[in-house]
Amino acid sequence: MLVLLASALCLPLTLAAGTRASSGGYLDDASESARAERLLEDDFRTGSSQLLLVLHADRNAGDADAQSVGRRLTAEVARARGVVYARSWWGTGDARLRSADGRTALVQVRLRGSDAQVERRAGELADRFSGSRPPFRITATGRGVVDADLAERSRRELVRAELVSMPLLALVLYLAFGSLMAAAIPLAVGVLCVTGTQAVLYGLTGLTQVSVFAPNLATALGLGLAIDYSIIMISRFREEREAGLAPSDAARAVSRITGRTVLCSAATVALSLSALLLVPLPFLRSLGAASVAVVVLACAVVLTFVPLVLRLFGRHLEFGRLRPRRHGTAADGAWHKGIGTVLRRPATVFLASTGVLVLLALPFLRVQWGLIDERWLPAGAPVRAEAEEVRRAFPLAVGSTPLVLLPSVRPGAPESARLAADLSRDPRVEFVSGPGGTYRNGLREDGRNARAAASGTDAQPPPLARTPAVATPPTRGTWFQVVTRLDPSSPAAQDLVRDIRSHKATGPLMVAGETAVLLDILHTLRDAAVRSAVIICAATGVLIAFFTRSLFIPLKALLTNLLSMTAGFGAMVFLFQEGRLAHWLGGTATGATDPLLPMLMFCIVFGVSMDYELFIVARIREEYLAHGDNRRAVATGLARTGRVVTASSIALVAAMAPLVASSVTVMQLLGTVLVIGVLVDATVVRCLLVPSAMTLAGRGNWWLPFRPDHRSAARPSPAGETA
Numbered sequence: 086m087l088v089l090l091a092s093a094l095c096l097p098l099t100l101a102a103g104t105r106a107s108s109g110g111y112l113d114d115a116s117e118s119a120r121a122e123r124l125l126e127d128d129f130r131t132g133s134s135q136l137l138l139v140l141h142a143d144r145n146a147g148d149a150d151a152q153s154v155g156r157r158l159t160a161e162v163a164r165a166r167g168v169v170y171a172r173s174w175w176g177t178g179d180a181r182l183r184s185a186d187g188r189t190a191l192v193q194v195r196l197r198g199s200d201a202q203v204e205r206r207a208g209e210l211a212d213r214f215s216g217s218r219p220p221f222r223i224t225a226t227g228r229g230v231v232d233a234d235l236a237e238r239s240r241r242e243l244v245r246a247e248l249v250s251m252p253l254l255a256l257v258l259y260l261a262f263g264s265l266m267a268a269a270i271p272l273a274v275g276v277l278c279v280t281g282t283q284a285v286l287y288g289l290t291g292l293t294q295v296s297v298f299a300p301n302l303a304t305a306l307g308l309g310l311a312i313d314y315s316i317i318m319i320s321r322f323r324e325e326r327e328a329g330l331a332p333s334d335a336a337r338a339v340s341r342i343t344g345r346t347v348l349c350s351a352a353t354v355a356l357s358l359s360a361l362l363l364v365p366l367p368f369l370r371s372l373g374a375a376s377v378a379v380v381v382l383a384c385a386v387v388l389t390f391v392p393l394v395l396r397l398f399g400r401h402l403e404f405g406r407l408r409p410r411r412h413g414t415a416a417d418g419a420w421h422k423g424i425g426t427v428l429r430r431p432a433t434v435f436l437a438s439t440g441v442l443v444l445l446a447l448p449f450l451r452v453q454w455g456l457i458d459e460r461w462l463p464a465g466a467p468v469r470a471e472a473e474e475v476r477r478a479f480p481l482a483v484g485s486t487p488l489v490l491l492p493s494v495r496p497g498a499p500e501s502a503r504l505a506a507d508l509s510r511d512p513r514v515e516f517v518s519g520p521g522g523t524y525r526n527g528l529r530e531d532g533r534n535a536r537a538a539a540s541g542t543d544a545q546p547p548p549l550a551r552t553p554a555v556a557t558p559p560t561r562g563t564w565f566q567v568v569t570r571l572d573p574s575s576p577a578a579q580d581l582v583r584d585i586r587s588h589k590a591t592g593p594l595m596v597a598g599e600t601a602v603l604l605d606i607l608h609t610l611r612d613a614a615v616r617s618a619v620i621i622c623a624a625t626g627v628l629i630a631f632f633t634r635s636l637f638i639p640l641k642a643l644l645t646n647l648l649s650m651t652a653g654f655g656a657m658v659f660l661f662q663e664g665r666l667a668h669w670l671g672g673t674a675t676g677a678t679d680p681l682l683p684m685l686m687f688c689i690v691f692g693v694s695m696d697y698e699l700f701i702v703a704r705i706r707e708e709y710l711a712h713g714d715n716r717r718a719v720a721t722g723l724a725r726t727g728r729v730v731t732a733s734s735i736a737l738v739a740a741m742a743p744l745v746a747s748s749v750t751v752m753q754l755l756g757t758v759l760v761i762g763v764l765v766d767a768t769v770v771r772c773l774l775v776p777s778a779m780t781l782a783g784r785g786n787w788w789l790p791f792r793p794d795h796r797s798a799a800r801p802s803p804a805g806e807t808a
Contacts, residue, residue: 265405455677
């Protein structure tokens with residue numbers, strides 16, 4: 086009854102948390118590009134556009150009636166709440182904003198506010214102005230609209246994911262345990278954890294910006310870990326019952342022995358995920374905060390709920406069994422036989438499995454970094470189709486256009502003109518344009534637009550095209566845009582921005598624009614990744630050393646965990662960036678990999694891999710302390726935990742399955758990489774790499790300085806015993 090009540094509460098909390106989450110948060114507010122955008126907006130009423138209104142006509146957009154409608158629309162958009170500027174061909178004469186056939190035109194719009202406010206306002210304006218305004222048919226695209234569409238799809242799929250994952254998990258658990266009662270306990274724990282997860286996320290949205298992807302990821306992660314921990318505890322309870330303990334005594338033994346392992350495992354996962362809190366990017370910080378809170382919640386629910394249920398209903402654990410249960414040695418025989426093969430040739434197995442994992446990582450060498458854009462939406466999404474059409478029809482309007490700001494140079498100063506002329510000579514640049522004029526191939530072009538720009542305003546349009554975007558030019562500072570045909574994520578565009586930033590100028594030189602944002606994110610992540618990796622490895626290493634009373638085990642765990650991530654990282658590029666087998670997932674090649682995703686995946690997969698490492702190694706240590714034979718301990722420990730880890734990994738895969746089936750490529754990537762990482766970790770790493778490494782190390786597995794004898798701790802302690 087309690088579980089049903091929790092399920093009923095879960096739905097409104099899910100909807101509320103999803104509604105209050107937002108996209109964006111990809112950039113550090115202190116970065117150069119973010120500061121430049123703020124200055125451009127505040128001082129010059131300019132900056133990168135986030136909304137594009139596309140006006141399609143069946144005749145020339147320069148006809149008198151079309152011009153009248155276009156000017157009125159531009160002015161109406163400019164007067165809307167939160168609009169910094171609205172620019173169109175009719176108001177500026179900018180040829181980039183009209184297609185080559187003259188029948189389609191763009192209105193570029195910049196919106197004021199945070200990422201969440203921009204997303205909301207872009208959606209509102211898109212709904213308001215899309216439709217028919219003869220002679221035009223109007224559609225909307227741009228980064229703000231793409232973000233709004235991604236957010237809406239993620240919210241819709243959150244409820245569907247929970248409805249799909251629960252029946253799938255019920256089937257997996259029944260096949261794993263063979264009885265209805267044993268399967269119902271982890272499922273009930275999972276439902277309670279999902280309910281608590283939504284409450285946690287709802288609370289976080291009141292304290293900080295929470296990514297729209299956080300509810301989907303945190304729900305899948307919390308559900309998977311809660312069921313994982315429950316499987317471990319129930320499996321140990323069965324062992325204690327087979328040893329002759331009464332249900333109440335077996336439940337106490339589970340709390341004392343396996344509870345310590347679950348607590349240490351959850352602490353390790355939480356430590357790994359807490360590294361995201363050290364990255365000064367709201368997107369990763371919100372996912373880190375949500376994930377850490379969910380791991381703590383899953384641990385608390387499992388350690389409280391499962392022992393209580395086992396104590397009360399442990400006698401009926403086999404209720405609903407449809408087939409006889411295999412016990413003890415018979416059930417472990419197949420594992421012993423397989424592990425025996427590995428232990429007979431440990432060096433060969435170790436080298437072969439390591440080689441396979443390294444090969445799986447090779448596609449990651451071809452990674453190309455880029456921000457999430459319309460290519461991460463489904464192929465049939467209207468927003469994506471419109472954005473792709475705009476890319477083809479308006480290559481100069483949507484290509485990489487770095488905005489160069491010279492905040493201490495007065496308008497019209499010679500040094501500004503020299504820099505603009507110098508940049509216009511670059512073969513990658515079409516032209517350079519700004520208040521000081523337009524430069525092409527090192528020469529200034531005189532004309533109506535250039536002369537008007539020199540005064541700090543756009544070309545003088547008829548009265549209806551005047552908009553609040555026109556501001557009084559400041560007495561200090563100037564800017565210009567470097568127009569190219571380059572894809573904003575391309576290496577050539579990145580090299581161009583680096584070259585611009587390396588120019589010597591009088592006073593500071595700042596660059597904004599999508600490519601500059603990408604480079605600033607990469608710079609932030611490079612600094613944070615090293616710091617986070619050191620902290621994660623040091624903290625988890627100390628924790629595992631304390632848990633296992635060994636120095637070799639933490640080092641081996643760190644190495645094998647890093648290897649377990651290779652397949653997932655390779656899949657990011659092979660399956661998504663390059664689009665291999667993308668049609669099976671209902672998507673297309675993204676062309677680039679968002680740099681935030683590998684950092685996120687590193688922390689999650691590292692934590693989950695360490696989770697399984699602790700379960701296996703702690704049981705091996707328990708066997709070693711009992712008799713001192715390392716090879717026998719490895720074989721017995723793996724045989725006893727092999728079935729449990731397999732069941733846990735399959736349950737975690739089932740929890741992540743709805744992400745893989747998502748229509749949003751970001752969710753697909755997160756789910757696919759997690760599934761691949763878990764499966765590789767549970768098979769190649771835990772079944773081949775770990776036993777072969779521990780066999781080769783021998784008694785060195787348990788070496789610890791200042792301990793006179795490797796077995797001086799031979800008394801099995803709670804910290805050393807586990808599932």
